[in-house]
Amino acid sequence: MAEYRITLPLTDADVEKLRAGDSVLLSGEMLTGRDAAHKRLIALLDEGRELPVEIRGQTIYYVGPAPASPGHAVGSAGPTTSYRMDAYTPRLIEMGLKGMIGKGMRNEQVRRAMQQYGAVYFGAVGGAAALIAKSIRESRVLAYPDLGTEAIHLFRVEDFPVIVLMDAHGGNLYEQGPREFGEE
Amino acid sequence: MREIQVAELTAGVRELFLKANYEIGPDVEEAVCRACREEKSPVGRDVLCQIRENYRIAREERVAICQDTGMAVLFMDIGQDVHFTGGDFEAAVNEGVRQAYAEGYLRKSVVQDPLFDRINTRDNTPAVIHTRIVPGDRVHILVTAKGFGSENMSAVKMLVAADGEQGVLDFIVDTVRKAGPNPCPPVVVGVGIGGTMEQAALMAKKMTARPLDTWNKDPRYRALEEKALAAINRLGIGPAGIGGNTTALKVNIDFAPTHIAGMPVAVNMCCHAARHGEMTL
C-alpha cells in the first residue's frame, strides 16, 4: 500500500498506477456534486444538450458542505454515501470522468465502467468533515446555485487526504480489508 | 401548575442543537479513544485518529462535526402540570431548530416533499417531535441530530416468538453487515424489541441517543447488548469500512410489551458522529 502526492487533474498514468489501499494527498481543483446535480447532468445528456461543466478528466467529490462560517473557505465537508450516484456514474465515466471521492460501496456497473474506461474511486473518512475542510482552500459555485449545498462547486484543495477504495484494475478495499480482519 | 414561556423552549432547543453539532459527547469520545487503543488494523487506527482529531477541531473552532448536521429529532417528556404560554408549542420548538441551524452555520438538509418536488425548506425544519405526557411539572428534552448516511441503513423486521434470541441477534448483525461502510463505522446501533412496528422504531431511535456508558438494566438484555456488539465486531468491517475490529462502538437495546403473536425488532443505525444532548426545563 503506497503513499502518493498527486496534483489534479488525474492523468492516465495516475489512474494506471493507483491500487486499492493506497493513501493519497490530492492537490488542485475538483468538482463537487450529489444526487440532485447528477440527476440534472444526466437529464441534459438525455436531451443531447451541453453540460454546464467539463467532465472530461475531472474528479467529482460527493459532498454537500455545511455553510462556511466567517474565516473559513468552506464549512465542514466530508463525503456523502456514493451509491446514490451509481445510477448516473457510468455515463459520466464514459465521458471521461477520472476520479470520484465518496464513501461506501459502488455497484457492479460503476466498477465495470471504471475498469473499462479507467477511473479511480477514492474514499475520504466519512464524518471527519471538519478535518477534511481544513484542506479545502477555496470554494465557488460553478452550476446550479439554486440547489444550495447540492450545487456543483469548484474546490481548490491542498493535501486533501484520501484512500483508494476501488482502482481501475478491479481492486476493492471494501473486500480486501474486511476479509483480512473478519472472524466469521 | 407551572407556566413555561415557549420562548424558553426555543432557547433550549437552539442551545441543544448547537452544542450537539459542535461538541461530541464525552461518552462517544471515550468510546472512540478506547477503540483506538484496541483496534488491530493500522489503517483502522489512522481512521479512528482522524475521527478524534475531527472532534477536537469541531469543538475548538465551533464548526460542525459532520457536514450532515442531520434532521432534528426531539423526544420531549412534558410534565402534566406544565402549561405552555406565549405561543404555539411546535412552532416554538421549530424556531429553536431554525435559529440553531441558521446562526450555527449548520447544513439545511430537509426537503418539503419526499417524493415529487424535494425542495429544500432552507431552515432544516420541520423537526421530528415526539412528545409524551409524564407526571410532574418539568420538561425533559432529548435531542439528536440524525445523519442520513446511517439512517438509510436502518431496518425493521416483524419477527415472531419462535425466532427467539438468536433471531434477534441475527437480524441486528445482518443489518450491520449489509450496511458495510455506508453508515460511517464505527457505528452506534440502537435496537427496539417488542411493542408495535412504530413503537419498536421509536425505541430504536431513542437508543441511538442513549449514552454509550450505560446498559440495559435487565441483565438478559444487557447480555444481549454485549453479545451483539461482540458479533458485530467480528464482521471485520472496521473503521470507515476498510477493515478492522471496530465496527460498532455500542449496541443499545430497549424493549416493550408486545402482542402474543409477534416480536417486532427495529435497528436504527447511527454513525460515530453520534450527536445527542439533553436538558430539563
Ligand code: SF4
Ligand atoms: S453517516 Fe454520520 S458521520 Fe457519516 S456522513 Fe452521515 S452524519 Fe456524517
